[in-house]
Amino acid sequence: MNVAAYDALQEMGNSPFGNITLYPQDLDLPGTALGSFAMNGSGAVLFEVTGQTQSFGQKKLGQLTKAVETGLYGILDSVASGEVHELDVEDYDDIPLTER
Numbered sequence: 001m002n003v004a005a006y007d008a009l010q011e012m013g014n015s016p017f018g019n020i021t022l023y024p025q026d027l028d029l030p031g032t033a034l035g036s037f038a039m040n041g042s043g044a045v046l047f048e049v050t051g052q053t054q055s056f057g058q059k060k061l062g063q064l065t066k067a068v069e070t071g072l073y074g075i076l077d078s079v080a081s082g083e084v085h086e087l088d089v090e091d092y093d094d095i096p097l098t099e100r
Contacts, residue, residue, distance in 0.1 A: 001044065001075050003089070004077075004084055004087060005045055005071035005072070005074050006071075007074060007078075008071055008077075009067065043079075043084075047068045047072070049068060050064070
């Protein structure tokens with residue numbers, strides 16, 4: 001699911017939303033709903049967006065909304081078409097990490 005979201009964001013071209021920050025993969029989070037779903041074989045993606053404050057203008061807020069929309073549609077399109085089953089899970093490890 002994360003690979004599908006990343007691929008969709010990369011297709012945007014020269015975009016400020018080309019990077020996805022990944023959590024370390026050695027985390028075991030069974031105490032969270034997201035972790036529990038993932039540990040039981042369900043696809044789970046968490047979209048955390050910076051700047052959820054009143055300090056950004058309308059244009060910036062629209063860009064942030066578009067980034068989430070693009071990633072979400074990338075996931076939905078890949079699930080609807082069945083492409084999600086063809087994605088190489090190893091590609092997840094190739095997504096560049098960004099500084100937090």
